Amino acid sequence: VSSVPDVAVLGASGYAGALSAQLLWRHPSFELVAVTSRSDAGRRLDELHPRYRVPLVLEELDLDRHGQVDAAIVAYPHGAASATVKALREQRVRVVDLSADFRLRDIEVYERHYGGHAAPELLDDAVYGLTELHRAEVAGADIVANPGCFPTAAVLALAPLARAGLIADVVVDAKTGVSGAGRQATEITHFVSADENVNAYGLPVHRHVAEMDQELAALGSPVAATFVPHLVPLDQGELVSCYVTPARETSAEEVRALFGEAYADEPFVELAERPPGVREVRDTNLCRLSTHADPRTGKVMAFAAIDNLWKGTASQAVQNLNLMFGRPEGEGIT
Amino acid sequence: VSSVPDVAVLGASGYAGALSAQLLWRHPSFELVAVTSRSDAGRRLDELHPRYRVPLVLEELDLDRHGQVDAAIVAYPHGAASATVKALREQRVRVVDLSADFRLRDIEVYERHYGGHAAPELLDDAVYGLTELHRAEVAGADIVANPGCFPTAAVLALAPLARAGLIADVVVDAKTGVSGAGRQATEITHFVSADENVNAYGLPVHRHVAEMDQELAALGSPVAATFVPHLVPLDQGELVSCYVTPARETSAEEVRALFGEAYADEPFVELAERPPGVREVRDTNLCRLSTHADPRTGKVMAFAAIDNLWKGTASQAVQNLNLMFGRPEGEGIT
Amino acid sequence: VSSVPDVAVLGASGYAGALSAQLLWRHPSFELVAVTSRSDAGRRLDELHPRYRVPLVLEELDLDRHGQVDAAIVAYPHGAASATVKALREQRVRVVDLSADFRLRDIEVYERHYGGHAAPELLDDAVYGLTELHRAEVAGADIVANPGCFPTAAVLALAPLARAGLIADVVVDAKTGVSGAGRQATEITHFVSADENVNAYGLPVHRHVAEMDQELAALGSPVAATFVPHLVPLDQGELVSCYVTPARETSAEEVRALFGEAYADEPFVELAERPPGVREVRDTNLCRLSTHADPRTGKVMAFAAIDNLWKGTASQAVQNLNLMFGRPEGEGIT
Amino acid sequence: VSSVPDVAVLGASGYAGALSAQLLWRHPSFELVAVTSRSDAGRRLDELHPRYRVPLVLEELDLDRHGQVDAAIVAYPHGAASATVKALREQRVRVVDLSADFRLRDIEVYERHYGGHAAPELLDDAVYGLTELHRAEVAGADIVANPGCFPTAAVLALAPLARAGLIADVVVDAKTGVSGAGRQATEITHFVSADENVNAYGLPVHRHVAEMDQELAALGSPVAATFVPHLVPLDQGELVSCYVTPARETSAEEVRALFGEAYADEPFVELAERPPGVREVRDTNLCRLSTHADPRTGKVMAFAAIDNLWKGTASQAVQNLNLMFGRPEGEGIT
Numbered sequence A, B, C, D: 001v002s003s004v005p006d007v008a009v010l011g012a013s014g015y016a017g018a019l020s021a022q023l024l025w026r027h028p029s030f031e032l033v034a035v036t037s038r039s040d041a042g043r044r045l046d047e048l049h050p051r052y053r054v055p056l057v058l059e060e061l062d063l064d065r066h067g068q069v070d071a072a073i074v075a076y077p078h079g080a081a082s083a084t085v086k087a088l089r090e091q092r093v094r095v096v097d098l099s100a101d102f103r104l105r106d107i108e109v110y111e112r113h114y115g116g117h118a119a120p121e122l123l124d125d126a127v128y129g130l131t132e133l134h135r136a137e138v139a140g141a142d143i144v145a146n147p148g149c150f151p152t153a154a155v156l157a158l159a160p161l162a163r164a165g166l167i168a169d170v171v172v173d174a175k176t177g178v179s180g181a182g183r184q185a186t187e188i189t190h191f192v193s194a195d196e197n198v199n200a201y202g203l204p205v206h207r208h209v210a211e212m213d214q215e216l217a218a219l220g221s222p223v224a225a226t227f228v229p230h231l232v233p234l235d236q237g238e239l240v241s242c243y244v245t246p247a248r249e250t251s252a253e254e255v256r257a258l259f260g261e262a263y264a265d266e267p268f269v270e271l272a273e274r275p276p277g278v279r280e281v282r283d284t285n286l287c288r289l290s291t292h293a294d295p296r297t298g299k300v301m302a303f304a305a306i307d308n309l310w311k312g313t314a315s316q317a318v319q320n321l322n323l324m325f326g327r328p329e330g331e332g333i334t
Helices: A015-025 A083-091 A105-113 A122-123 A131-140 A150-162 A209-219 A251-262 A310-324 B013-024 B081-090 B108-116 B120-125 B131-140 B149-163 B209-219 B254-261 B310-324 C015-026 C082-089 C106-116 C120-125 C131-140 C149-163 C209-219 C254-265 C309-325 D015-025 D080-092 D107-114 D120-125 D131-142 D149-161 D209-218 D252-263 D310-324
Strands: A008-012 A031-036 A071-074 A094-097 A127-130 A144-145 A166-178 A226-232 A240-244 A269-271 A289-291 A300-306 B006-010 B031-036 B071-074 B094-097 B126-128 B144-147 B167-176 B226-231 B239-245 B269-271 B287-295 B302-308 C006-010 C031-036 C071-074 C096-099 C126-128 C142-146 C167-176 C226-231 C238-246 C269-271 C285-293 C300-306 D006-010 D030-038 D071-074 D092-099 D126-128 D144-145 D167-176 D226-231 D239-247 D270-273 D287-292 D298-308
Touching: A008 A015, A008 D252, A015 A031, A015 A310, A015 C269, A031 C238, A071 A083, A071 C149, A083 A094, A083 A122, A083 B149, A094 A310, A105 A209, A122 A127, A127 A209, A131 A209, A131 D006, A131 D226, A150 A209, A150 A226, A150 A240, A150 A251, A150 A310, A166 B094, A166 B167, A166 D270, A209 A226, A226 B226, A251 A289, A300 A310, A310 C131, A310 D030, B006 B013, B006 C131, B013 B071, B013 B310, B013 D167, B071 B081, B081 B094, B081 B120, B094 B310, B094 D107, B108 B209, B120 B126, B126 B131, B126 B209, B126 C226, B131 B149, B131 B310, B131 D120, B144 B310, B144 D030, B149 B167, B149 B209, B149 B226, B149 B254, B149 B287, B149 B302, B149 B310, B167 B209, B167 C300, B167 D015, B209 B226, B239 D126, B254 B269, B254 B287, B269 C269, C006 C015, C015 C071, C015 C309, C071 C082, C071 C309, C082 C120, C096 C309, C096 D120, C106 C209, C120 C126, C126 C131, C126 C209, C131 C149, C142 C309, C149 C167, C149 C238, C149 C254, C149 C285, C149 C300, C149 C309, C167 D167, C167 D239, C209 C226, C226 D239, C238 D167, C238 D226, C238 D310, C254 C269, C254 C285, C300 C309, C300 D239, D015 D030, D015 D071, D015 D310, D071 D080, D071 D310, D080 D092, D080 D120, D092 D239, D092 D310, D107 D209, D107 D270, D120 D126, D126 D131, D126 D209, D131 D149, D131 D226, D131 D310, D149 D167, D149 D239, D149 D252, D149 D287, D149 D298, D149 D310, D167 D209, D209 D226, D252 D270, D252 D287, D298 D310
Parallel strands: A008 A031, A008 A071, A071 A094, A094 A144, A127 A144, A166 A226, A269 A289, B006 B031, B006 B071, B071 B094, B094 B144, B126 B144, B167 B226, B269 B287, C006 C031, C006 C071, C071 C096, C096 C142, C126 C142, C167 C226, C269 C285, D006 D030, D006 D071, D071 D092, D092 D144, D126 D144, D167 D226, D270 D287
Antiparallel strands: A166 A240, A240 A300, A289 A300, B167 B239, B239 B302, B287 B302, C167 C238, C238 C300, C285 C300, D167 D239, D239 D298, D287 D298
């Protein structure tokens, strides 16, 4: 009996799926046995994504075969994942789902933002996989709903304040590289459109805000966050700038102390004195954070930089998978 | 007697001064007679800035000679401009000053942000040159304090709301290209530092905020704005994202109507339905704006895109110069 | 009777067509009366290309109506242009064709590279529109075959050497921005593919080489050029690096003299001492050139920078149109 | 007695030195005990280069202490390294030198390109560290002269042809990211200078060509290569395009066979069918190669992509260090 679990990545032709496959391919404690893709079945993954050196051929999904694995990372679009996750669970496959399908506790909120859901009965089994906040539950989960990249950064940037009940109001202004818009070639992802450009999108309400509200409320600060993402001309990387109107007067020192306590033992959260740049966390599972207070306005500000494809998606998925199978949390992603 | 005023650009080796020189060089109604630079005296401007085709040699400033011009654009660092502007005024030269030295009505606010001032007695003569707000005064002014690039975009994005007394609180999150950091070669402006990067800077309080507060108060909304600029990996361009907590309930429609009225006849302000991208205004004097309202939170949002070197600095300076000399406002910058 | 010719741009939704429309829209001596597009008919051009401020609606081509214009710029794909040019000529419309369809004198060479041709009988009427080499013929032509962007730069960089019979062999290594790959959203033009990347393409033989060979032979140096283009992560701009094995010994001085004579009176060719950068010619009709000789190897080198969308395509088309209608060559493109 | 050699990186504040330190810091078989820097002594390396997570403080060089290590990577400017390498050798430290000081066998050639040399008597002890060509000698060397980044790619792209005596003439056109220009903030490395730009530099003769000639001759093809590097707007990455006039007729098949034999067992050389992009080798020790033949001209073309900071400098230095200390060649760099 092998002690190394077999894993598959479903939907491995996109950026998130391909990086997940790459991380698992070189992972010492998992055996990547299959990668699937509807659109690119038959092509080798390392031909499609030469940066990732996974010499497997992409296959059409075949639940008979692919349902034999111990675990799967599902990298399907929102709405398309739930049916497949259900089928995998029927074969007892443990799942990290990269879509939004199992992130929101409240099915009505889900349906308002994303439309229909194929397996609402499984929502109670799912754990929101922001590892630093839900470590223990992730370890025991059969379905981990991997967070969105923006909520990952924003909630890490706000959690210590939320827990202290300090957030009366918050504006989250995010900047993401173009890989965040996916591998689809469109007018938006065309080099000539994105180059030398910056613009807001997803207005007036980007659906990722529902995750932020859910997690901030759970931590102790029920609030309707204002969230606007912007596209910036870079490849990988995401910066989230949070402007908090505190519920009571506070200070830079108090804020710094809250973050220091919250993250002192977190291997993947770094507290910086200067505002972090996304370059500093490129190709890592790190979230780099700085906090500031504006004495003129009383506002508290937190800036969080992550790599949207790593901590924002694929490496956090592996971080969660490690916990689910009793492996050291940072194995294969450090 | 020539009807074409002689003009000089002082400090023409930086990006803003060089573009000012370029715009005046090809301007039908001004004669660019001199460009000066301390650091690069003796070099030809079109060798230093090959994109700008000004075949003049940069000279050391010589007030005897350069004080003979009818007007000057002064592109000196903050703090260094006031003494030279004073000397120019003593020779009756009309000045558009690109520095912060004459922007703030309140000398104490100025000194808190910028240090000492060589000519506080001239502050009353200076007009804040955000053209769209102060057109009539600019026309009669001897000193025009050209606004900062961030206040230009932010105040245009907020003026209709401020005038309606609608701003209870505002967060201004700005993104600027690297030319905004100046021509100085530093660790920050090095390609390898800025490429594939985004980060906030100027924390906790960037001094441009004083201009915003001054102008918003003058319009009818006294408020302490929260303002944070970010550096993004592009050359020219600036996006300002404004998040307003309104003083009373409002709607997308009311907001759109306010902006429509305010800017209906403005040749250089464009109202867009979709959030503007900075590419769309590159190398123009335009400010492109969109407004939005978030029904969940009640927030009003305004996004303004400008070219930081054009409307943010040099072409607005020429727009002002046109008014000062009775020329059509858009001459030479369209 | 209006003295201002009516013009149309056919295929105006791509980058080259859209810029042609923009240049004609603001041109003092032409009246842009129609822009057409199959794929984007019904959309406004300034909505599709916000940087270009042409407020016309794209129409389906209707030869009855559009055949009434005095001149047309045809911005169709290679192979698709010849039939439409024929139809336009039957209505006596004078044409600048941006495709390859009328560039090659030898129909066999054309067919080898591009396939079938709908109007080979018109080839004799067409003039190769590299303006600096064929100015007089362009002025009298009814069909101008606008050169490819790579041949434009390469032939300008080599013409003085070719005319002197100095080219025994030549390697042309070109670097182009992504707009050169067209507006089509593909895996290649995706920001994430092109960003932080450089690669050769079109190997082993890019079809633009046929134009180079044709023109170099006509000038006096029959040679089979080696030509390889590379994609570089920028928007607009093209650099062509030419490595010439001279037919006899020469020197940097002789070479410089040949170029000086050839281009002394050319308004759009600039000779530089240092290797030109593409930034220096961005958004201009200029070709900037430097020449060098390597004493170790005897090689002569010439570097030419153009903007692939301007001198490489659209502004050269307008330069030709100016000549065809007796206007000053640089009108509307300076 | 520890079996893990102590190593130091001298000149660790530049890009090459800092990456060398990073690779050694996480290397399982070396102990990085010191990093030095004249300009930045006293600063922590991970503060200077946040991407590299080396928590050591940069020290002034102190040969008494730093001469105790078993090996050093010296990342000094050309000309400045030889004296320090000599001092290190007197203390029996084994050295990988990243400068040009020990690369050229012929001291006259060295002095023509670089000026004076402090230790010509050590030239005979030095091995040219292009690992794939000199593996056995590197293993026994006390001084390894790490190759220049351009010669690394060019010689790998040409070696199979050179060995077959196939190179009658060669043009090497290289494109490098801005990190290749060093960490110094200059007009050239300023973001606004390099962004949206491409230009040749180092004309008429870049000194790296001497290494190419030396190695090609040693392999069997004495030739004076024509070499011109170009700066392209990216961070890390280098593409070398080689255009060979073969000494006799050959074919794509013969060329492919030569490369297949030469590199079949090389772990860090990959043969690709399509021209390689530099993205594909970013942050790796790989050299990715494609070869082509142009039937029209008889030319043979080879394209090689490397990461200039990795295989072009720092990871090749560690590859060499591994061999010198009997470690697996790819340890710590895969």
